[in-house]
Amino acid sequence: MGADRSYAYGAAAGLLGDLLLGDPRRGHPVAVFGRAAAAVERVLWHDHRGWGALHTAVCAGGAVALGAVAERAVRRSPAASVALAGAATWAVVGGTSLAREARTVGRALEAGDIEAARARLPHLCGRDPQALDADGIARAVVESVAENTSDAVVGALVWGAVGGVPGLLGFRAVNTLDAMVGHKSARFRRYGWASARLDDLAGWPGARLTAVLAAAAGPDPRGALRAWRADARKHPSPNAGPVEASFAGALGVRLGGTLSYGGRVEHRPVLNGDSGRAVQATDIDRAVRLSRRVGLLALGATVAARRLVKGRGK
DSSP states (O other): OOHHHHHHHHHHHHHHHHHHHOSOSSOOHHHHHHHHHHHHHHHHOOSSHHHHHHHHHHHHHHHHHHHHHHHHHTTTOHHHHHHHHHHHHHHHOOHHHHHHHHHHHHHHHHTTOHHHHHHHGGGTOOBOGGGOOHHHHHHHHHHHHHHHHIIIIIHHHHHHHHHHHHHHHHHHHHHHHHHHHOSOSTTTTTTTHHHHHHHHHHHHHHHHHHHHHHHHHSSOHHHHHHHHHHHGGGSSSTTHHHHHHHHHHHHTBOEEEEEEETTEEEEEEEETTTTOBOOOTHHHHHHHHHHHHHHHHHHHHHHHHHHHHHHHHO
């Protein structure tokens, strides 16, 4: 069995494992990595870009190296290679947990329990829930589902197809570091700069593939492509822009606008403002279903691309 076939079987098994099992309650590998990265930060932190770049190199490089060592150790055993790729894929993708949290907030909103929805929202995104009404919470959830479909599913599959297990682990490490230190707080404005820029680079291909697949799998492909073309560049994030715009057009809703993070108010451009309506609680489940379809299509597309490239290289 070739390496491309072992990866294909393993990636499919890992994605199926995520669909059936979700994330473990305790001891998740990403959480273990986060604690290790936090320990490295405590040793290295200085208010300087260079020290932050070293932190990024140590943590992300360590994850890639671990994946390379593990992959080399099992290369002679097809069964072990499949198992390793499956375990790595399951560890780095998070589609089921994303769907579960989104639907929990959606059920609370549909039941009219806005306080329960506000209490649950921080499990999904960093918005200030007290500043949001029911429609604002629903919009925050749909935006989070869209962005995390790229970050937690499609991006990982793209880099797995490119680099196997080291690619999977490296992408998740970069994405986790960005969440930990890549924001513009006083402590991390300079120290987290390298993590944020590397995450932008690593997330670029997955974000575009997510936007393409959202258009292909959504109920309004033309609307998705129109919103992507017209509005993606308005978003402050080079990767969230195409994804959120495509989801907005596909679902026929408006995303973006005023939001609040940690007491800081941002006024973002509205995505799909000319054609979309306000997000409602029922749109959360529609976004989750679209996210599921995009993830499955991404698995097929990335595995096929890997096999095609490997086949041409022989």
